[in-house]
Amino acid sequence: MMSSTGVMKRCRFNIEGATTNPGPSRPPRPTASKSLKLGMRRGSEGLINLGQTLKTGVTRAVFSEDLKVSEKKIIDPQDKNLLIWNKFLVLSCILAVYVDPLFFYIPVYHSNERCLKIHKSLAHYITTVRTIVDLFYLIRIGLQFRTAYIAPSSRVFGRGELVIDPAQIARRYMQRYFVVDLLSVLPLPQIVVWRFLHESHGSGVLATKNVLFWIVIVQYIPRSIRILPLFSELKKTVGVITETAWAGAAYYLVWFVLAGHIFGAFWYLLAVERKSSCWEQACIKAKKCEIDYLYCGYEETDSYKAWMNVSKATLDERCVENEAYGEFDYGIYLAAVQSKVDSSEKFISKYFYCLWWGLRNLSTLGQGLETS
Template sequence: MFDSGYKSEYTGGQREKFVRLEDMDSTMALNTNTGGMKKRGFSFGGFSLNGVGKNYPSQNFKFGMKKGSEGLITIGRTIRTEVSRAVFPEDLRVSEQKIFDPQDRSLLLWNRLFVISCIVAVSVDPLFFYLPVFNYKMVCLGMDTNLAATITAARTLLDAFYLLRMALQFCTAYVAPSSRVFGRGELVIDPAQIAARYLRRYFVVDFLSVLPLPQIVVWKYLTNKRKGSEVLATKQALLILVFLQYIPRFLRFIPLTSDLKKTAGAFAESAWAGAAYYLLWYMLASHIAGSFWYLLAVERKDTCWQKACKESGKCDISFLYCGNKVLPGFHEWRRISDAVLSNYCNVDDNGDSPFNYGIYTQAMLSDIVASRIFIAKFFYCLWWGLQNLSTLGQGLETSTYPLEVLFSIAIAIFGLILFALLIGNMQTYLQSITVRLEEMRIKKRDSEQWMHHRLLPQDLRERVRRYDQYKWLETRGVDEESLVQSLPKDLRRDIKRHLCLNLVRRVPLFANMDERLLDAICERLKPSLYTEKSYIVREGDPVDEMLFIIRGRLESVTTDGGRSGFFNRGFLKEGDFCGEELLTWALDPKAGTSLPSSTRTVKAITEVEAFALEAEELKFVASQFRRLHSRQVQHTFRFYSQQWRTWAAILIQASWRRYARRKAAELRMQEEAAEYEEEEDDYDDGRSLGKQSSLSGLHATLFASRFAANALRARKLRNSESGSLLIPQKPPEPDFNADRVYTDE
């Protein structure tokens, strides 16, 4: 009732074996010690494809009979009870049975090979029509035996290869129709159900297509000692059998192409391969038409010879076929055969003949029906078929012979169908190569008409044209964002990681962050393109995205809110970023919904390629990943931020000026103190010489007033200089005290 399927996994360095019970008949289980069906291979009675088994003929025979009877009993029981075993594709991979998943990549490769083999097979079949050939020297119709042996061997090999396809059909699972409501559905892995389905659907077609009927006819002719009596029968049998067997041999393309479309979506993955595929079918149709034309031309000439033979009264129909020299009366007929057949069946250089050959006149003029050079005969008939299929048979001049008229009608109809289907599909494949270029051309034309209608100035038009051209060179007309967004989340994350991770790591702000945070940032980055002289953001405008430069150069300018006399200019290059006000806003848990204003004007100097992180996405990343609130990020952010650089430069400059003024004031005070000491010494010397006391008092008063004036002037100068250099407001920053709780690991 149940069969246990084993699955082994390695956990913690130890192998653990899990058992899954599947609803199946116990008689289907095979002894793994004696042979049977094993993992990933077959074993038939001791001869294993997986390894070398022991060969015991008697035991192997008994074992094979036992397992064969068990298999038949199981198939009968399954059909009676109508029990269907179905699993999911994932469970099929670990199943003990060798049942193939129809979506498997290896099976897809085999199906492609089978399609190619079928195309080659239907190309080989018309070669049987080239076997009849006239021998003008012996005045008879015979068979090209060398070509016959080659063609029969080639067809036999191709049919043997297709038998492998038929064998695979008995061990390829299929999706249960009742499970197609949602998802991929469940796979039916019961061999009886698989075999019954194949026998009901395509087995008859496959069986009829591989029957060696033409080979039997040719082998019968080759093994017959009196070949002359078999030429006419062989010629007629080949025409009928090959024509009738073409029906199942073409019908078997239906399941093959259906399997390919279910697995891969189409036979050809590229546009050029698809165009070549349909062109191959057109050439194959030309080859078939040319081979039919050759055999029918031989048939018409044979008809003419038979009519001439009957009217001569000295001829037997058997004399017209090679290998009948021993028949009585042959030598007498041979003496008059050239004259009789020439009068009735020869064609002159102008195409005139007593016998109306119709569309086969060209074959008689070129003597292609008597040529034993296969390459020349093949390409000549191929050209005839291609020419008339392409022109829908307009140049054909038929006789009143019914079969000839029907053949001409078929040429016209099939030429029209082939031109409509095959050439149309080939044109579709080729147009898909240039569809992006055509879309760009139409978009460019619409853009030019719109700019002309709106009377845009020439500089704006040039900027629009430059942007469209640059975007085309970067994306080739593919909407990358919508293409990636249509994929599953995990696949989208891996693609974003592949495209953006190395570029994001080049940004110093994100260089030392962990992988989880980088994945979250990469998933939310959007590519942006800017042309030369484009403004990314203007001073005072709201900052709605943070831009990380991947390629190009930008100019960053600030006037500190339009303050007169203040101007700061910097340049951004690969690895830099702008819009840092948004990061401060995102890291601040108390920030409102209003976006911060830009403190700088950023303009593209060259074409710029960058990744943009929008405000809401940056806010989400900052709220979900607290590691972003780290001191290391704070220091890196301050070092590479243009706003912080400007503020730090002005602060350092102001501090340096204060220091320089302080040193100058101290030096001036030292000089004044030295002058005061010199004058004091002069005063002491004068008093020692007995100068008057009134003169000394006046001198001291003048010195004190001069010292006070110098000190007052220095203070006024210091106040005026400090007022002229105003330090801008310190850039805002969030509270990084959260780092005390969420520290770096």
């Protein structure tokens, strides 16, 4: 009985694995659990080594810890300084989208001379701000050629491999966002304004106004499109754009004010265009004036002084700024003409009036507008 019990004790199942009493000349055998752990460890190491050595379609791929000892000056996309710079770049992109509509405020009417001119001091200020913003954008373009990216085919292993080959980084950026970034940073509005300030006058105001209108609209498309990838990139690396509810509310409020700012700037420029159309029609009907004299720059000529004698009767009678008595229908731009905002050189008051108009009609969906 005792012997059978002893045999049962010696033969009971042990989860740690059966052991034998090693002799003096034989080393102990490893237990089954230790063998299993050792096999799993070796298997996981094999998978990691496989992930590091497997060809993923790129010629130079490393992990983030290897990038620190790399001789090439390649930036880790998870680098904290780069993340801070990306946030700053998002703000600069929003500022760039905000600055461009300010070019629409450059044309202004000269009340005493009754002509349209370019506000030179405002033009200098806006072109300077736009150039500074573009410089930050150029730095961003340069960083894109030196920032590593994660090979898409290596993400199946849980941690992606960084491609650090400068040629592949440049090729990837050229195929994706380089054209959009290049179109966004071209200093086309500055060139148009600087050319007018140094070479043009008179009827050049009309050409400058029309060219600025189309350049800003066309260049506004890539500038707006480029913001979306930046936000998605920040969400991938940081996780969220704003960390508090108040910051989120302020974030959406900024976009609402930006939309009102754009609507107000367009409304101002189109109001100037509407008044210019009225003056041109008045000159054609009166047959007493030169259309070129409607644009400032001919003040020193004798014929312009003769035009000033008849301009008051010609323009003021046909382009009355009163809806009840005027022959010309200003439509939704009547408020700009009556408030003299189109002839005011006080930019701050002019800007906030147009911003208020844009926010009001944006919030009411334009229900209070008086159409022509």
